[in-house]
Amino acid sequence: MTGLASASSLFLLAAGLSLIFGALGIVNFAHGSFYMLGAYLLFWMTRGDAGSFWHYLLLAVAASVVIGAVVERIFLRPVLRRPEHFQILLTYALLLIIADVCRIAFGSDYKSISMPPGFSGPVFVLGTAFPAYYAGLVGLAASAAILLWLLLHRTRYGLLVRAVTQDREMLEALGVNVPALFTVVFAVGIGLAGFGGAVSLPLQSTSTDVAVDAVISAFIVVVVGGLGSIWGALLGAFLIGEVQAFGALVLPEFSIVFVYLLMALVLLFRPWGLLGRAPAVRT
Amino acid sequence: MKQLPTFVFVVLLVLPWLLPAYAVQVAIQALVLAGFAMSFNFLFQNTGLLSFGHAAFFGAGAYTAALLMSKAGWGYLAALPVALAASALVALVIGFLSVRLTKIYFTMLTLAFAQMLWAVAHRWYNFTGGDNGITGVRPAGILGTAHGLYYLSLACLVAVSLVLSLVSRSPAGYTLRAVRDNPARVAAIGVSSFEYVLAAFVLSGMLSGLSGFLQLAWQRSAFPDLLFWTTSAQVIIASILGGSGRFYGPVVGAAVLVSAQAVVQSHTQYWPLALGLVLLALVLFFPAGVAGLFSRAERRREEESERAAA
Amino acid sequence: MNRTAKATTASLALLALAAGVSLAQQPPIKIGVINVLSGSFAAYGKTGKQGAQLAADEINAAGGLLGRKVEIIQVDDQAKPDIGVQEAKRLILNEKVNFLLGVDSSSVALALASLTNEYKIPLVVTHAATPALTEQCNPYVFRTSNNARMDAFAAADLAAKLPYKRWANIGPDYEFGHASWNDFIARLKEKRPDVVVTGEQWPKGGESNYTPYITALIQGQPEAVFSALWAGDLVTFVRQANAFGFFKQIKLFEDPVGAALETIGPLGKEAPLGELFSTRYWFLYPDSKTNKAFVEAYYKRWNEYPSYNAEEHYAGMQMLAQAIRQAKSLDAEAIKKAFEAGGGMTYEAPEGKKWMRPADHQVFENLVWGYTAASDQYPFVILKDIQVIPAKDTIYPTKCGK
Secondary structure, eight states: OHHHHHHHHHHHHHHHHHHHHHHHOOOOTTHHHHHHHHHHHHHHHHTTOGGGHHHHHHHHHHHHHHHHHHHIIIIIGGGTTSOHHHHHHHHHHHHHHHHHHHHHHHOSSOBOOOOOTTOSSEEEETTEEEEHHHHHHHHHHHHHHHHHHHHHHHSHHHHHHHHHHHOHHHHHHTTOOHHHHHHHHHHHHHHHHHHHHHHHTTTSOBOTTHHHHHHHHHHHHHHHHOTTOHHHHHHHHHHHHHHHHHHHHHOGGGHHHHHHHHHHHHHHHOTTOSSSOOOSSOO | OTTHHHHHHHHHHHHHHHSOHHHHHHHHHHHHHHHHHHHHHHHHHHHOOOOSOTHHHHHHHHHHHHHHHHHSOOOHHHHHHHHHHHHHHHHHHHHHHHTTSOHHHHHHHHHHHHHHHHHHHHHOHHHHOGGGOEEOOOOSGGGGSHHHHHHHHHHHHHHHHHHHHHHHHSHHHHHHHHHHHOHHHHHHTTOOHHHHHHHHHHHHHHHHHHHHHHHHHHHTEEOGGGGSHHHHHHHHHHHHHHOTTSTTHHHHHHHHHHHHHHHHHTTOSOHHHHHHHHHHHHHHHOTTHHHHHHHHHHHHHHHHHHHHHO | OOHHHHHHHHHHHHHHHHHHHHHHHSOOEEEEEEEOOSSTTHHHHHHHHHHHHHHHHHHHHTTOBTTBOEEEEEEEOTTOHHHHHHHHHHHHHTSOOSEEEEOOOHHHHHHHHHHHHHHTOOEEESSOOOTHHHHTOOTTEEEOSOOHHHHHHHHHHHHHTSSOOEEEEEOOSSHHHHHHHHHHHHHHHHHOTTOEEEEEEOOOTTOSOOHHHHHHHHHHOOSEEEEOOOHHHHHHHHHHHHHTTHHHHSEEEEOTTTTOHHHHHHHGGGSOSSOEEEESOOTTOSOOHHHHHHHHHHHHHHSSOOOHHHHHHHHHHHHHHHHHHHHTSOOHHHHHHHHHGGGSOEEEETTEEEEEETTTTEEEOOEEEEEEEOOSSSSSOEEEEEEEEOGGGGOOOOSTTO
C-alpha cells in the first residue's frame, strides 16, 4: 500500500524523463533540477502557507511548462542533431546552473510546507491508517497517467508524438513542424517534473541536493520500465517502490544495492526496459 | 606546432620550482585528473562508448593501495602493481557484462555497476571503513613530499600517454576504430569486435586505477566519494572540455578544470554555477573544446601565411 | 619641566608610538574555519560560521591574543573529503593560517586529521561526531564538542529510567547513525536486560521517502524509537511520520543532534509535542550569566537565537584562545601541552563546563534532554522539563595516551 505512494511520486518524476527521451532522444540530466524547481516555485508562491496550496499548484506547473519551453528553444534545439555526449553535457550544465540559481535565490536551508488543509490526517483503507495526502498523491499520479495516455493515443498531437519517436525524418518530410513539436513535448515533460516536485513539497524538505538525487532515481525508474514508455515509467516506479519497501523490511543495510542490481539486471537482459520497445533497425 | 608537447613537457618539468607551494598541490591534482581523463578518453574516442562508471576503476586503484598500506603495512610503490591488477580485474568483470551493449544502455549499465561498488564501499564499514574511509595514508620517503608526488604523477602521465599512443596507432587501434565506425563490416571479415572492445575497456580501466593510486597519495586518505558518479562525471567533463577528438585534449581539459575550480572555489561557493556556464558555452559555441580553439587559431595562421606567400 | 624630563617623556612617547605601530603591524593570528556551506547541511555551516565570528569579534574587542588580532577565514568543504583537503591545503600554504577549526562532516574531519601531523597545525573540531576521530590519537587534533559515543551513552542512561521495554531504531545509513545506535543499545541492554529490539531501520542519508521505513517501524509495535536522524532527514521523517499518526502510538527519543534550531525551526508547528529530544546546547538552559550574555550578544549580532552549532563553534574558539594565552605561543606542541595541562583544560562555556581529557583530547560535558512543548514566545517548539546527564556518566575508556 505504501509502495503505491512511493511509486506515485517516482512516476511523476520519471514520466517526463521517459517522454522526453522517447520523442527527442535526449537523456535529460536536468530533469531532477526541474523537479526541485517545481517545489521551490510552489514554496515561493505560497510563501509557506498551505492554505493556498491548490491555487498555486496549477500556477507552479504552468510556470514549469513555460520554463521548459524556453529552455528547449534556446539551449536544446541547437544540439539536437549533435552527438549524444554534447546533449548529456548540456543537460548536466543546466542541472548545475538551475540548482545553484535556486541556492542563490532561496538560500540553502530546508523549505517545506504543511499538508494542505483537509489532507493532514490519516484515512483508513482496509483497516490500516494511511495518510490522506498519500492517497491524494496516488490519485493525482493515476489521473496524470490516464491523462497522458489519452493525450498520446486519442489525440492527433499524441499521434504525432508517437510518430516522431519512431521516425523523425519521415515526419519532417510530411511537413510536420518537428522542432515545434519537440518544444511542446519537452515543455510537457518538464511540467510533469515540476508537478511531481510541487506535490512532494509537503512530504519532504526541498534543498538543492534534491535535484541530484531525483535525477538518479528517475534514471533508475526509466531504465527499468523502458525509455520512451509511459506505462513503463509507471511499472518501473511501482517496481522500484516495492523493491525499496521490501529491502527496508528484509535487508535494510543493503536495500540501496537491490535497486542498482535491478537496474543492472534489466539492462543486461532487456536493455530497452521491461515495457520499452526494442530499437528498430540500428547498425 | 609539433614541438608543442615537448615544450609543454619541459615546462612541466621545471614547474614545481617556479610555483608557490599550494599551486604545486593544484598541479598534482591536474596531473592526476589528466591521466584519468586520457584513460577514459582512449575508450571513448576509439570505441564511441561513453562510460559513466569510470569512478569504479579509479576508486578500486585508490582503495586497494589504501587497504594494503593501512592494514598490511605495505609500502606505497609495492602496492602499485596490486592496485593496477585490481582495477583491471574490476574493469574485466564490468566490461564483460557491459560491452555487449551500446550507446545509452552501455552508459546506464556502467553507472549502475559503479554505484553498486560505491554502495558496498559505503556500507562495508569493517573492511573499507564505510564513510569514515581509510585515513592517515602517506607514502614514505620522497614520494610523501609535494615535489616527489608531482614528479611521480608527471612520470605516470607520460607513461600513460606513451602506452595509449602506441596502442592507438597499432593495428589493434585501427580495428577498434573500425568497430566504432562500421561494426557490421568488421564482423563480416570475421573479427571478434567483442574481444577488442573488452581489451580496450580493461586497458582504460587499469590506467584509471593508476590515477586513483596517485589520488590516494595526494589526499592521504580514501573515501567512498572516489567511487561516486560525480567522479565519473568529472572525468567526462575534463575530456570533452579539453576536446575529446584530440589526443592531448583531455590533458588540457583536466588542467583547465582543476585550475578553474581551485581559483573559483577560493572566492565563491558557487562553483557549480560557474562550471555549468562554462559547459553551456562549450557545448553551444566551442564543441571542439579548448584544444579545438588552439587548432582553429593554428589553421587560421596557416591560411594567412599561405595567402601572404601567394 | 626640565630638559631631562622633557627628553625622557619624548623618548617614552616615541617608544610607545613605535610599540603601537609595531603592534598594529603585527600580523593577525589566522584561523581557518571549515564548514559545510552548500548542500543540505548548509544551514549548519552558516550558524557555525556565525558562532566563530562572534567569538573572534569578542576576543579582538578585548585586545586580541598575544597582542595580535584574530582573523578567521571561512571556507566551504561541501561535505566532501577531497574538497576539504584541498581547501585546507590552500588555507595552510596560501593563507598561512595558524589553526584549523570547525568541520561539520565526520569524513572531512578524518581527512583533515591526516594532515595535522604533516603540517604541524592544530585542528579544533567543533561539530563532527564520529568517535573514531579522537580514537586515532592524533597529537594535534582536539575536539571541543561532544561525540556520538558520549551522546549514545547519555541517551541510554536516560532511556533506562523510562518505562519502555520495546525499542526500535531509525537512523541515517552512515557510520554516525550505526555507531550511535550500537553504543546506545549496548549500554541500554546492560542497564535494562529486559529491553527488546523490535526492529532497525536504515534509510539512506538524504532519503526523500520514508514511508517504507515508517510502516516497517509501526509493524514492529515498539513503545519507543531511538533516532539519530538529524538535519533535513529529521524534518522529512517527522513530516511523513505525522501523516501516519506515528507519534500518537510511539514515543520518539532523539539523539543530541535532534533539537537543533536548524531542524525544529523549519518544522515549526509540525514538531511532535511531548517527545524527548536532546541537543548539544539549548539556548534557554542553563540559566547562567554566561549563557544569558552569550544569547543576547548572538541575537544582537545575527538577529536569531544561537543553535548548538553556533555555540559549539563559539566555545571552540574560546577554548583555543585560552590555550594560546596559556601557551604564550602558536606552536602546535605548545598548544597541545596547554590543552593537556593540569589534568586537562576546563572552560566555562555558555552551555556549561567543558573538560578536555588529556589522553585523547576529547571534551566531556553535561548533556541535556527535554520534552518538546509548544510556546507562545517562540515560533518553534521549546524543551521543557530539562533532564541533565552529568558529564562523568558519559566518560568511556580510550586507548590513547598509553
